[in-house]
Structure formats: structure tokens, C-alpha cells
Amino acid sequence: MSDSHPTTPDTPRDKLATGRVRPAGGLRKRLYVVASIVALLGLADGIYLTVEHVTGRTAECIASSGCQDVLSSKYAAIGPVPLAAVGALAYFTAFSAALLSAFGYRKCGAFFALVVGMMFATTLWLLYLQAFVLRAFCDYCLFSAGVTTVLTGIVITNALLRERAAAAR
Numbered sequence: 001m002s003d004s005h006p007t008t009p010d011t012p013r014d015k016l017a018t019g020r021v022r023p024a025g026g027l028r029k030r031l032y033v034v035a036s037i038v039a040l041l042g043l044a045d046g047i048y049l050t051v052e053h054v055t056g057r058t059a060e061c062i063a064s065s066g067c068q069d070v071l072s073s074k075y076a077a078i079g080p081v082p083l084a085a086v087g088a089l090a091y092f093t094a095f096s097a098a099l100l101s102a103f104g105y106r107k108c109g110a111f112f113a114l115v116v117g118m119m120f121a122t123t124l125w126l127l128y129l130q131a132f133v134l135r136a137f138c139d140y141c142l143f144s145a146g147v148t149t150v151l152t153g154i155v156i157t158n159a160l161l162r163e164r165a166a167a168a169r
Contacts, residue, residue, distance in 0.1 A: 032109070033102045036099040039151060042148065043095060048084075049140055054082065065136075073134055083126075093115050094119065097115060113158070117152075
């Protein structure tokens with residue numbers, strides 16, 4: 001195979017003809033791997049809260065005292081479906097898209113960004129509800145908000161790296 005054609009940072013092949021690793025492509029790949037690991041943390045949180053909801057138990061707060069108020073509120077479910085289950089599904093989707101992106105599936109990167117954007121918008125709404133409507137905070141919900149914020153930071157960083165690589169061409 002000839003190395004005479006240029007490689008782009010979005011291709012699974014990250015090496016230049018000189019054998020050096022392309023910085024933006026390699027970094028973006030590593031960021032997707034980190035995103036998949038972070039999404040697994042959110043998935044674990046969502047599964048734990050879903051199990052607690054389905055079994056009728058309420059998760060005990062560690063740092064705050066509002067878990068009972070938040071997790072038993074009318075905002076904790078959409079009909080019969082616990083909101084934590086929707087979150088777990090979103091985290092699984094983000095995990096899958098990030099992992100596929102790390103392995104070079106470029107369209108999954110855009111899908112990952114879309115999913116994380118929707119998750120971040122939902123997180124902002126839920127934080128508003130906790131702060132101004134319920135006036136109570138749930139440790140697990142705040143952990144989930146932190147995970148989603150980290151994923152959002154990864155999406156923004158990847159977008160900036162992609163723009164920088166496009167400008168360099």
C-alpha cells in the first residue's frame with residue numbers, strides 16, 4: 001500500500017508517512033476511549049438508581065439529605081418508567097457511540113455528540129428542578145450531572161480538535 005495519499009485525522013489510520021502519530025487523530029481517539037469509560041460510570045449510576053426505584057427502595061444520600069425527596073418526586077419517572085432507566089439507556093448509547101468512534105467509525109462521533117447534547121440539556125433541566133422546584137439535591141443525580149458535564153467537555157474538545165485539523169489542511 002502506498003503512503004503517497006494524505007491521511008485525515010478522522011481515519012482509523014493515525015500514522016503519517018513518516019511513521020509519526022498524527023496528534024489530533026490520536027488524541028481524539030483517546031478522548032473517545034475516555035468518554036466510553038466515563039459513560040460506563042454513568043451507566044452504573046443509572047442502573048443502581050433504576051434497581052432502587054423498581055424494588056421500592058430509596059437510595060441513601062452520602063453528602064446531602066435530599067435523595068428521598070428527589071427520587072420519590074413526580075419528576076423521578078415518566079409514567080411507569082423510572083427516569084434513571086432512561087438515563088441508563090442514554091449512557092449505554094453514549095458508551096456504544098464513543099467506543100465505535102474510538103475504533104474509527106466517523107459517523108458515530110456525530111451521533112455521540114448529538115446524544116451527549118441531549119443528555120446535557122436534560123441535565124440542566126433536572127438541575128433546575130432540584131434547585132428551584134424541589135429545593136433538594138440527590139447525590140446520585142449530581143454524580144450523573146457531573147458525568148454528563150465531563151462527556152460534554154469531551155464533545156466540545158473533539159469538535160475543537162476537528163476544526164483545528166480541518167484548518168491545518
